[in-house]
Amino acid sequence: MTLLSATDITVRDGAARLVAPVSLELHPGEPLVILGETGSGKSLLAQAIMGTLPASLRATGTVRIGGCTLLAEDRAAFRGLWGRQIAVLPQEPWLSLDPLMRAGPQVAEAHRLVAGLPAAAARNRAAEELAALGLDTAAARYPHELSGGMAQRVAIAAARAGGASLVIADEPTKGLDAARRDDVAALLLAALTRSGGLLVITHDLALARRIGGRLMVLRDGAVVETGATSAVLSAPQAAYTRDLIAADPESWSRRVAPSEAGQAVLEARNLTLSRGGQRLVDGLTLELRAGRILGITGPSGCGKSSLGDALLGLLTPERGHITRARGLAPTAFQKLWQDPVAAFPRTRRLGQTLRDVARLHAAPPERIGGLLERLRLDSALLSRRPAAVSGGELQRLALLRAMLANPRFIFADEPTSRLDPITQREVIGLLADLARTDGLAIALVSHDPVLIDRVCDETCSLPMKRGEHDTLECSDLLRTAIG
Incomplete structure (x- = not known):
């Protein structure tokens, strides 16, 4: 029995x-993982199979x-x-959630309208599933929270919620720490029964290994290698697959820290932050100097992004002080958003947005081409507009936009969470080069402790807050009071 059969899909x-003729089959109980470089056509292939391509693109095949x-067109x-029959887990969760509804009612509504459960049963089922995903306190929050x-x-x-037999997950663990990634993988695998199918699109090698099943490696819209996931990842035949695996942070050389630190760009003293009534950071003191990279780690929802907002002046601390170097304009402090799709105007073409930013910061037009x-x-x-660009390409465009402002400090909030290992290595390498050659101070957020170890000069780990007596864990350097 075949749950899904796609023949000669072209985009x-x-x-x-953009996608060469690709054919695939999905059988009950056997997951299929599509792995490839950012912009390789993975998501476009899935969108063609689901009938959700942007209007500007055309699909053919059956x-x-x-x-x-069905005809793909x-x-x-x-x-x-x-x-x-098809459950879709989107790459951009904020675009699939109603911004005016709290999380709990949104999940309950799906159980009621799609699965047909009575209202009370739908609410109970939603609460159970959110709790199983570690989201007990999220049910009453809006998506932006x-x-x-x-x-x-x-x-x-x-x-x-609708109980579809076929689940298509597009980068389902983007932005999650290792523990949450494994939780999501387990949830997806639990949905696999003798009559269920799972198609996972990812650049995450660890997730691919965890899902198992069969693997299809895509590059430039064409299949370069297929086979059992374990066999392909342990003994890849294609040169591209070998390069993809070799680009994992485990294989990186450790960055050599600058012998002398530059001047202080930003300082925080005794910083305490709360959001949504929850204490996230308590008594943090740190210093960010030109040419150095601070790594920030911690589980999802522990306050890493809130710390960045405070450092950038977007969130007022509950207590403590933040001091920025004199003579720097507010635009010298820039952020790379975890979800850049939410940071770009949806209806404007990307070139128009970037040209406007270049004019605003008096950057020569040719700088866009160089970047x-x-x-x-x-x-x-x-x-193109943002919806017609892959998540990884959009994140790199967000980095380009930030660089047009000639920043002195960049808070990079999971800047490579959308990128395949090869592109991740290149983008992180670019950030490290900017720190070294341009003297930028960089705060780098990542769920990957190996990446942080290879790249950063200092580290700060934020634990999940569970009570008033929890403390912030930072390296010895960051524990030292400034001045």
């Missing part, structure tokens, strides 16, 4: 072919789901399958 943007055979024909990882888990609970080349971005992307 085009006008005359440009898709067979259960007893239905007939998007309207897929709508009756959404939620009931959730961290990226928390929003992703809420989206997972809502998508699975495009350094970040391995095709200039054709500038003619």
Whole structure:
């Protein structure tokens, strides 16, 4: 029995072919993982199979789901399958959640309208599923009050509510720490029964190993290698697959710290932060100097992004003081958002946005072209809107936009959570080069302790707050009071 059969799926943007003819099959109880570089066409292939491609793109080929055979170009024909036969876990959870509804009612609504449960039973089921995902306190929050990882888990609970036999998960663990990543993987695998199927799109090698099943490696819209996941990852045949595996942070050399620290760009003393009535940071003292990189780690929802907002002047501390170097404009302090899709105007073309930013900061127009080349971005992307660009490409465009402001401090909030290992290594390398050559002070947030160990000069670990007596764990250097 075949749950899903896709034959000769092709995606085009006008005359440009983005996905070559790709065929695949998904069988009950056997997950399929699609792995590849950022912009390789993984998400476009899945969107063509689901009938959810952006209007500017065209798909051809046939898709067979259960007893239905559909033409990939007939998007309207897929709508009756959404939620009931196909459950979609989106790459951008904030775009799939209603900004005006709290998390609990959103999941309950899916159980009521899609699964047909009575209202009381739907509320109970929603509460159980959110608790199982570690979201007991999130049910009463709006999407904008959730961290990226928390929003992703809420989206997972809502998508699975209809009981669809086929689950398509597009980067389901983006932005999650290792423990939460394993929790989500376990949740997805638990949905696999003799009549269930799972298709996972990811650049996360650890997630691919955890899911197992079969693996398809994609590059430039074409399949370069297929086989059992364990066999491909342990003995890859294609050179590209070997490069992808070798780019894991475990294989990186440790960055050599500068022999002398530059002047202080930003200082925080006895910093205490709260958000949503919860104490996140208590009594933190730290210093960020030119040319140095501070690594910030901690589980999802512990306050890493809130700390960044405070350092950038976007969140007022409950107690303590933040001092920025004299003579620097507010725009010298920039942030790379964890979810850049929420930071770009949805209806404007990316090139127009970047040109406006360049004019605002008096950056020469040719600087955009130079940064495009350094970040391995095709200039054709500038003619598109954010929805027509992959998550990884959009994150690199967000980095480009921040660099146009000639920053002196960058708070990089999970800047590579959307990127495959090869692109991650390049982007992190670029940030490290900027610290060294331009004297930038950088705070780098990551769930990957190995990445932090390889790249950062100092580290700060934020634990999940569970009571008033919890403390912040930082390196000895950061424990030392300033001045």
